């Protein structure tokens with residue numbers, strides 16, 4: 419079934435039958451990461467819920483071709499978007515605030531940095547600065563790079579959370595925004611949001627909480643009785659929050675929220691262009707044409723799950739987290755780098771241990787696991803579906819530490835580098 423002509427040679431002269439194209443794609447995909455078996459992490463948030471899958475496929479299919487660029491033409495999408503923003507604001511401890519749906523965490527963070535920059539420029543700061551932990555997601559560095567904003571990255575305390583004194587020491591006359599993560603991606607620990615937000619408020623600065631990862635899990639984590647330090651709009655001084663619905667909201671890719679405490683701050687996002695022969699062009703986010711399926715699916719999934727469903731899934735994530743942490747603790751020579759506040763963490767060699775973590779990673783890869791490699795160890799991010807994989811993980815990890823040897827294979831980078839050499843990169 420392999421076509422002799424590939425797209426890399428340009429378009430084929432004649433049309434190819436639909437079934438041939440589908441068969442070719444199926445063949446291309448055989449070596450792709452299988453996320454359904456509970457051995458993959460971080461790139462896919464597997465709810466492992468057949469009803470949810472049916473709902474998402476059905477809704478996505480029916481909204482496939484609509485365009486959320488002009489919501490006045492698609493009033494259902496407008497209504498869904500407004501309701502999603504309201505639901506997110508309440509979930510995040512706010513009341514009547516405002517925000518928007520974006521395509522993902524990176525865009526939400528971009529918009530938060532953009533509004534902070536505009537706010538700072540109104541105060542006469544031409545080149546503003548933001549202060550983040552060194553663990554803050556690279557989306558902040560990317561936003562600063564695009565937007566001509568400076569970023570000071572400060573060190574961590576002994577528990578992996580940002581050192582608040584270091585944050586304060588980094589504040590200068592150009593600083594407009596302090597950032598906290600809830601939690602940070604590398605270690606899954608929540609920064610001391612209350613302290614950072616209080617410091618921001620005292621100095622008349624903005625405070626953004628990056629809850630891209632935790633925004634759709636921590637509220638339910640708290641409701642099922644797990645300890646959660648205050649981190650959302652219930653904390654005075656928090657001015658904006660990013661939260662990805664396409665992570666622990668269990669919706670497929672392409673939907674996140676950026677929420678503001680003060681609706682006037684959200685208005686800074688609005689782009690308005692009237693001087694065009696095509697007419698008025700107004701937009702709140704960076705994209706023009708926007709896909710409808712992520713919006714419609716988010717509305718459907720939130721409506722379906724409710725608190726009950728999200729708590730049920732949070733319990734499964736908690737069970738998986740306890741199981742994976744216990745499996746790591748049971749192996750001599752391994753330890754979690756920082757005790758996590760959620761379902762995300764790094765583990766590596768215990769202090770003084772001889773364990774070769776690269777050999778462990780290679781052995782786990784060879785056994786069908788796909789643990790991400792970080793400079794300090796291996797990264798684990800758990801979804802509901804991982805609760806079925808705990809025993810296998812424990813057995814394979816013990817075996818990897820006892821028998822693992824380096825394979826010499828190149829590690830997969832956490833990067834997206836399309837173009838000249840697509841074979842060498844993973845999408846992140």
Ligand SMILES: *Cc1c(COP(=O)(O)O)cnc(C)c1O
Pocket residue numbers: 521522523524525527555557599601602603628629630631662674846
């Ligand atoms: C995933 C993530 C982001 C970026 O989100 P994308 O949806 O990948 O653009 C930002 N911050 C944290 C903590 C994240 O985990």
